[in-house]
Amino acid sequence: MTAFTLNLNAQNLFPVKLDNCKTERFCLDCGDTKAGYNQEEFTKLQDNLNKELNLQGIKGAVKFQVLVDAKGRACVLSHTDQSNSPISQKIIEELNKFKKWTPAITSGKKEEKSSINLIFAISDNKISGQIERVDMTAFKKSFDNAKSPEIYNKTYDYKNENLNNYKITVWNSKNSNLPNNMNDNITIDKNGLIWLTVDEGLVTFDGKEFKNAEQNITDKGKFFSYYALATDNNNIKWVYGTKNIYSFDNTKWTKHDSTEIGIDGAYEIINNPKTGEVFFCSDEGLTIFKNGKWTNINKSKLKDLPSNRVTFAKRDSKNRIWIGTFSGTAMIDENNHVTNFENTKTILKGKCITSMDEDENGNLYFTLYEFDRKEKGKVNNDEGIAIRYADGTFKQFTTENSGIPFNHTNCVLYDKIEKVLWISTDRAGLVRYDLKDGWENYHNENSDIPTSYISTMTFDDNGNLYLATRQGLVKIERK
Structure with missing residues (x-):
C-alpha cells in the first residue's frame, strides 16, 4: 500500500x-x-x-x-x-x-x-x-484551482429544479482553519464529529473548528499520510496511515501489527452497521474485523474470487458480501457460495464495483470501474452506475442511456429521506437522480459547490450530505 x-x-x-x-x-x-x-x-x-x-x-x-x-x-x-x-x-x-x-x-x-x-x-x-x-508544493497548489466540469453527456437537458431547495456550505483553507483543501476521505462518528483526511494529515471538525487529530504513536518521519477512514459500531475510528492500520477509541491510538492482522494497508475501510463487521480491502483479499477477531477471505479459501486485490466490499441486507476486485466483481451469499460476475453475462462483467448502497426495498446501487478497457486512452468509459433490483435484474446507467453527465463515478449514496440517489464524479461534480427520469448535475459553474472533483460522500444523522473534495469540505442540507 x-x-x-x-x-x-x-x-x-x-x-x-x-x-x-x-x-x-x-x-x-x-x-x-x-x-x-x-x-x-x-x-x-x-x-x-x-x-x-x-x-x-x-x-x-x-x-x-x-x-x-x-x-x-x-x-x-x-x-x-x-x-x-x-x-x-x-x-x-x-x-x-x-x-x-x-x-x-x-x-x-x-x-x-x-x-x-x-x-x-x-x-x-x-x-x-x-x-x-x-515540485510537490506547486503540484498541490494546482489542485487548489477548481477546473471546469467536463460534461460528456451532450443530449440531456439539466434543469436542476431542486437545486434551490438546498443550502450549500463550504469550508476551505481561506474561510476557516482547515489546514488544506485536499480532502479525500471522510467519516462522521457517533458523536457527530467529522473526521477528514487532509493531504498528509488528519483532522476533526465539530461544525466550528478544525483540529489536528493525527495518531501519536508512530514517528511520521519525512513522509506520512492517511488514505482510508471509517467509524465502527463502537465509535472506534479506523485509519490506514503509511504502512499501518490504526484505530482510535477516543482515548488512545492503537497500531495493529501487520504480522498479526495480515495486512499493512487498505484501499478502503468499510463499516457494516448491521453485522458489526469492519471490512479492510487490500491486495491480500478482504480482511474482516469483528468482536476483536481478524479473519481473511482470499482466493486460497474461495477459489472463485476473481482476485485477491480487493478495492471495495460491503454486506447487503440479505447477508451477501459484494466484492469489487481489480479483476472483476464477486458476491458471496449466506451459504458461502461465490458468484464471479466475470462468468456471467450481466452488466457487472468486466467491471469492478467501487461503492454500494441499498434502499429500503432491497435494491442495490453500485458505482462501476471498467478494469479491462477496450479503447486505450478513452476518458468516458463503459462505467456509470448500476442498479440491481430486488428481483435480481440489473440495469446500467451511462451517458448513452441516462442523464448521468460523466461515466466515471466515485461514490453512490441512497437518500432515505428524499428517496433519491446522490452520485459523485471526479470531473462533472455531483449528480442527483430521482430514480425515475430526473437527473440533476451540480458543480462549480452552476452552484455553490466549489469543484467538479468530488472524492467521496457521507450522511450525518440528520440526513445532511457531506462531500470530501479537492476544494474543501462541503455540506448540503435541505432548506
Whole structure:
C-alpha cells in the first residue's frame, strides 16, 4: 500500500494518458530515497534511441510519467506529446522494456509503486533523457484551482429544479482553519464529529473548528499520510496511515501489527452497521474485523474470487458480501457460495464495483470501474452506475442511456429521506437522480459547490450530505 493516492487513475499528470499500466494506487515521486534508474544502463537506452531514430533537423522535448514498482519494473502512464509521434512511441516502448529502475524507499521499505517524471529533449540531432523531480508544493497548489466540469453527456437537458431547495456550505483553507483543501476521505462518528483526511494529515471538525487529530504513536518521519477512514459500531475510528492500520477509541491510538492482522494497508475501510463487521480491502483479499477477531477471505479459501486485490466490499441486507476486485466483481451469499460476475453475462462483467448502497426495498446501487478497457486512452468509459433490483435484474446507467453527465463515478449514496440517489464524479461534480427520469448535475459553474472533483460522500444523522473534495469540505442540507 502506498502514498498520496488520488483515486483510481486520477494521478496521470500529463494530457496523453495510457491505459497499459495497473494504476490503482501509487505515490507521486515520494520516498526518503526517490525512484530512479541505473545511470550506466540508462545511458545505453539513450544510445539505442540515438542509433534507431532519425532525429535530423528535429528539436523539442517530451515529458513522460513513469510508474516504477518495488521490483524495479516500470510502465509509462502519461506523456505530453499530443501528436503521438513515432519518436514518442519508440521512447515509450524502450522505457517499458527497461529493467534497471530503482524503486522509491520510505523508512527502509520499498514503495510498492511510485511515479517519476522524465524529460527527453532533442537537440543537435541527439536525444537525451533525465529525471525531472515533481515540485510537490506547486503540484498541490494546482489542485487548489477548481477546473471546469467536463460534461460528456451532450443530449440531456439539466434543469436542476431542486437545486434551490438546498443550502450549500463550504469550508476551505481561506474561510476557516482547515489546514488544506485536499480532502479525500471522510467519516462522521457517533458523536457527530467529522473526521477528514487532509493531504498528509488528519483532522476533526465539530461544525466550528478544525483540529489536528493525527495518531501519536508512530514517528511520521519525512513522509506520512492517511488514505482510508471509517467509524465502527463502537465509535472506534479506523485509519490506514503509511504502512499501518490504526484505530482510535477516543482515548488512545492503537497500531495493529501487520504480522498479526495480515495486512499493512487498505484501499478502503468499510463499516457494516448491521453485522458489526469492519471490512479492510487490500491486495491480500478482504480482511474482516469483528468482536476483536481478524479473519481473511482470499482466493486460497474461495477459489472463485476473481482476485485477491480487493478495492471495495460491503454486506447487503440479505447477508451477501459484494466484492469489487481489480479483476472483476464477486458476491458471496449466506451459504458461502461465490458468484464471479466475470462468468456471467450481466452488466457487472468486466467491471469492478467501487461503492454500494441499498434502499429500503432491497435494491442495490453500485458505482462501476471498467478494469479491462477496450479503447486505450478513452476518458468516458463503459462505467456509470448500476442498479440491481430486488428481483435480481440489473440495469446500467451511462451517458448513452441516462442523464448521468460523466461515466466515471466515485461514490453512490441512497437518500432515505428524499428517496433519491446522490452520485459523485471526479470531473462533472455531483449528480442527483430521482430514480425515475430526473437527473440533476451540480458543480462549480452552476452552484455553490466549489469543484467538479468530488472524492467521496457521507450522511450525518440528520440526513445532511457531506462531500470530501479537492476544494474543501462541503455540506448540503435541505432548506
